[in-house]
Amino acid sequence: MRKTTARRGIPGTGLVIALALVAGVLSLAPPAAAVPAATAAAADLPYGPYTCKQNFVWRDAFPYDYVCVTVVPDIRRETAEENRLADERREPNGGPWGPDTCKQGFVWREANRSDHVCVYPSSRSRAWLNNANAAFGLQDPSAPPRIFGTHTAEDYSAEYRHVTLRVTGAFSRNSKVTFSTYGYHGGGWELRTGYTFDTGDNGRIITPNGQILTFYCDLNAHRRAQAFLVATDHANGQVSNPGKVTDPLCISID
Numbered sequence: 616m617r618k619t620t621a622r623r624g625i626p627g628t629g630l631v632i633a634l635a636l637v638a639g640v641l642s643l644a645p646p647a648a649a650v651p652a653a654t655a656a657a658a659d660l661p662y663g664p665y666t667c668k669q670n671f672v673w674r675d676a677f678p679y680d681y682v683c684v685t686v687v688p689d690i691r692r693e694t695a696e697e698n699r700l701a702d703e704r705r706e707p708n709g710g711p712w713g714p715d716t717c718k719q720g721f722v723w724r725e726a727n728r729s730d731h732v733c734v735y736p737s738s739r740s741r742a743w744l745n746n747a748n749a750a751f752g753l754q755d756p757s758a759p760p761r762i763f764g765t766h767t768a769e770d771y772s773a774e775y776r777h778v779t780l781r782v783t784g785a786f787s788r789n790s791k792v793t794f795s796t797y798g799y800h801g802g803g804w805e806l807r808t809g810y811t812f813d814t815g816d817n818g819r820i821i822t823p824n825g826q827i828l829t830f831y832c833d834l835n836a837h838r839r840a841q842a843f844l845v846a847t848d849h850a851n852g853q854v855s856n857p858g859k860v861t862d863p864l865c866i867s868i869d
Contacts, residue, residue, distance in 0.1 A: 664758035671752040674745060676726035682745050682852035683752025697724065697734050704733035727851040746852035747793055750845045756797045756806050757843040759854045767844050767858035778861050779829045785818030787850035792820055794827050798842030798862040832865035840866040
């Protein structure tokens with residue numbers, strides 16, 4: 616059974632994050648005896664890879680919405696109420712945005728690209744924030760799978776002792792993606808915030824060669840501890856794991 620500092624809980628979503636990284640040859644994984652595995656296998660989590668940590672539940676704005684949100688305030692209940700009121704908040708005869716045109720004072724919630732439930736503007740802002748921070752509501756941020764052929768790589772400059780992390784593959788088009796790292800620090804697993812990047816028409820992040828971070832590390836590859844790279848797609852709150860990378864804190868596994 617893998618070890619994790621997150622407590623087992625109910626489904627839901629979370630907080631904002633992002634990280635910059637660049638890449639080449641992945642460093643070797645640390646010995647199992649040196650660093651406990653992040654968690655149990657996804658199959659051992661009570662609700663699968665998107666199991667929420669304690670005091671979080673799935674938002675359920677639409678089918679298969681696994682963004683974890685707080686129990687207090689009860690965002691899932693408020694979201695369900697918005698869904699119930701959806702018809703009466705639309706213009707009965709449509710309008711400039713088609714049959715889903717909202718009445719004055721309401722806007723589309725946009726928990727994903729097809730979410731046209733009419734809500735107050737503050738609710739849309741909350742949905743966007745929940746999407747951006749979705750990884751922080753998960754019991755195990757390393758559990759969600761890789762998506763759309765996304766990959767990590769890293770390069771090492773022996774001259775400058777710099778590690779550059781890079782991500783390839785597609786996320787949602789014309790959106791934003793936040794990258795964070797989930798690594799073993801001070802006796803427990805920790806999700807650390809990173810950087811957010813725009814994506815283009817092809818869904819790829821708009822940086823030279825997919826670079827997201829360059830950092831100093833004077834350790835040889837076989838001595839560098841690794842961390843899970845966690846990607847959060849702002850368009851729908853989907854969390855995925857493109858792969859493992861050198862921990863940006865440059866921790867030795869010795």
